[in-house]
Amino acid sequence: MSDDVSVQTSFSLKRAIAxxxxxxxxxxxxxxxxxxxxxxxxxxxxxASGYGVSDGTHGYRAHSFVYTGDKxxxxxxxxxxxxQKALHG
Numbered sequence: 001m002s003d004d005v006s007v008q009t010s011f012s013l014k015r016a017i018a019x020x021x022x023x024x025x026x027x028x029x030x031x032x033x034x035x036x037x038x039x040x041x042x043x044x045x046x047x048a049s050g051y052g053v054s055d056g057t058h059g060y061r062a063h064s065f066v067y068t069g070d071k072x073x074x075x076x077x078x079x080x081x082x083x084q085k086a087l088h089g
Contacts, residue, residue, distance in 0.1 A: 022061030035064035042066065042086035048076040
């Protein structure tokens with residue numbers, strides 16, 4: 001005989017609880033830190049140094065945006081897809 005037991009559970013979060021979690025300071029810091037890492041990596045590619053991070057809340061969760069801050073960085077982003085490479089590479 002086997003002593004293996006399989007348990008299947010499910011749960012649902014109420015929208016208000018999910019909103020509270022996604023707007024917690026710890027989650028906002030985690031999102032910001034990820035954006036900072038992406039910006040730092042992108043700033044090290046193709047002689048670009050104008051990537052920055054902007055934070056905010058939109059809808060029901062914290063957001064951080066990596067933006068291009070100067071013409072050289074905009075051109076580099078268009079030519080090399082630097083942010084995609086920094087995010088996935």
